[in-house]
Amino acid sequence: MKIFIKGGRLLTGERADVLIDGGAIVALGDVDIAELAAVEVVDAAGLRVAPGFVDGHRHVWQAPLRGAGADMTLPDYFDAVLDRALSVFGPADAHLATLLGAAEALDAGITTVFDWCNAALTPQYVDAVLDAYATAGVRAVVAYGGSLSDTATLRRVAELRGRVTGALALLGPQYDSWETAVDQLRVARELGLLASMHFGGGPDAPLARMEAAGLLGPQVQLVHVNAMTAEDARRLAATGTGVTVTPVVEATMGHGASPYTRFAAAGGRCGLGTDVAVNAPPDLFEPLRETLRRHRAETGTMAPAATVLPAATADSAAAIGLGSVTGTLAAGRRADLVLLSGLSHLTGDATGAMVTALGPADVHTVIVDGHIVKRDGRLIGLDLPKLRDEAVSLGRRALEGPDLIGHGHAGASVR
Numbered sequence: 492m493k494i495f496i497k498g499g500r501l502l503t504g505e506r507a508d509v510l511i512d513g514g515a516i517v518a519l520g521d522v523d524i525a526e527l528a529a530v531e532v533v534d535a536a537g538l539r540v541a542p543g544f545v546d547g548h549r550h551v552w553q554a555p556l557r558g559a560g561a562d563m564t565l566p567d568y569f570d571a572v573l574d575r576a577l578s579v580f581g582p583a584d585a586h587l588a589t590l591l592g593a594a595e596a597l598d599a600g601i602t603t604v605f606d607w608c609n610a611a612l613t614p615q616y617v618d619a620v621l622d623a624y625a626t627a628g629v630r631a632v633v634a635y636g637g638s639l640s641d642t643a644t645l646r647r648v649a650e651l652r653g654r655v656t657g658a659l660a661l662l663g664p665q666y667d668s669w670e671t672a673v674d675q676l677r678v679a680r681e682l683g684l685l686a687s688m689h690f691g692g693g694p695d696a697p698l699a700r701m702e703a704a705g706l707l708g709p710q711v712q713l714v715h716v717n718a719m720t721a722e723d724a725r726r727l728a729a730t731g732t733g734v735t736v737t738p739v740v741e742a743t744m745g746h747g748a749s750p751y752t753r754f755a756a757a758g759g760r761c762g763l764g765t766d767v768a769v770n771a772p773p774d775l776f777e778p779l780r781e782t783l784r785r786h787r788a789e790t791g792t793m794a795p796a797a798t799v800l801p802a803a804t805a806d807s808a809a810a811i812g813l814g815s816v817t818g819t820l821a822a823g824r825r826a827d828l829v830l831l832s833g834l835s836h837l838t839g840d841a842t843g844a845m846v847t848a849l850g851p852a853d854v855h856t857v858i859v860d861g862h863i864v865k866r867d868g869r870l871i872g873l874d875l876p877k878l879r880d881e882a883v884s885l886g887r888r889a890l891e892g893p894d895l896i897g898h899g900h901a902g903a904s905v906r
């Protein structure tokens with residue numbers, strides 16, 4: 492089915508129609524459709540057409556725990572969420588939680604999630620999560636965090652193609668032994684999988700050693716890096732290593748200041764993530780604004796608001812290896828886009844307005860891979876209120892949590 496988005500404006504102000512065919516953007520601008528039969532027309536009059544948000548770091552399974560950790564420190568989070576709460580999740584729970592997290596993401600205009608999937612630990616859990624994404628309609632990168640000696644599951648994750656692809660969620664050399672990390676990064680490279688790691692950075696981080704060993708580059712994504720030094724920034728930018736920051740969670744839990752400005756000073760371009768729902772909203776509007784405010788404060792300038800938007804779109808896609816697939820409105824890219832309301836009174840460039848003044852309620856229509864998943868403000872296919880109702884008992888069970896003694900869980904070692 493072809494989709495013709497008619498009469499909208501780009502964020503920059505130009506009038507632009509969009510023709511979508513086979514899940515891809517095939518024409519953009521002043522598009523002439525000779526044959527309107529067999530074309531679904533979406534009226535975008537008064538709406539802005541923008542690339543969908545790319546959430547470069549999200550623990551999607553935590554959606555049923557939303558808001559439960561407003562005052563959690565990082566050690567509290569490790570104990571209550573990654574140890575106790577995760578240990579009550581069975582595969583069916585992981586399925587429901589993934590559907591709920593994906594629905595919340597789509598509702599907020601997030602068309603791609605990089606799911607740092609602590610819950611994808613065994614073949615049964617991987618099945619459950621992949622099954623959820625087959626239904627959910629969001630573009631997803633499922634980062635497998637289970638055993639690397641399970642070669643069948645590894646191969647399965649590596650062979651995913653299309654809207655749902657795979658990656659590896661690793662502890663990495665800052666939190667694991669050097670030998671183990673090197674071995675795991677070799678496996679990732681052999682399988683052609685992006686390796687994603689939480690990373691602190693700073694004088695104690697083994698970035699020089701990683702660079703010397705050829706372990707940095709676009710096949711690697713480091714998350715947070717709040718202690719990033721100027722030398723770290725130079726190394727990461729020079730090697731094209733993906734860097735994703737989650738500034739709302741980092742500020743809320745005390746990880747340290749976002750390295751966005753330090754990385755930008757070295758020519759690097761951060762992607763953004765929502766990270767955890769226990770203490771952060773499930774959208775990327777808030778991380779964008781947090782980034783803009785801190786960037787202006789740190790640079791002492793009125794850096795244009797529009798300059799931070801790529802951190803939630805094109806640069807975020809690049810940091811997770813999807814820069815040629817999504818994050819940009821251009822012919823040939825997959826059709827992942829949003830139509831935004833709330834700015835119909837503006838006729839000129841509204842890119843900065845999107846960063847400073849819009850929110851999830853302005854996400855009118857969402858298209859992923861050429862499929863309409865939200866229209867006129869309502870999700871299609873996923874019933875968000877129903878999913879929330881279904882997840883209530885799971886959330887309660889997970890938060891009450893068992894005493895972990897005797898409940899050894901592989902997830903406990905994966906941050």
Ligand SMILES: [Zn+2]
Pocket residue numbers: 548550607689714766906
């Ligand atoms: Zn994380």
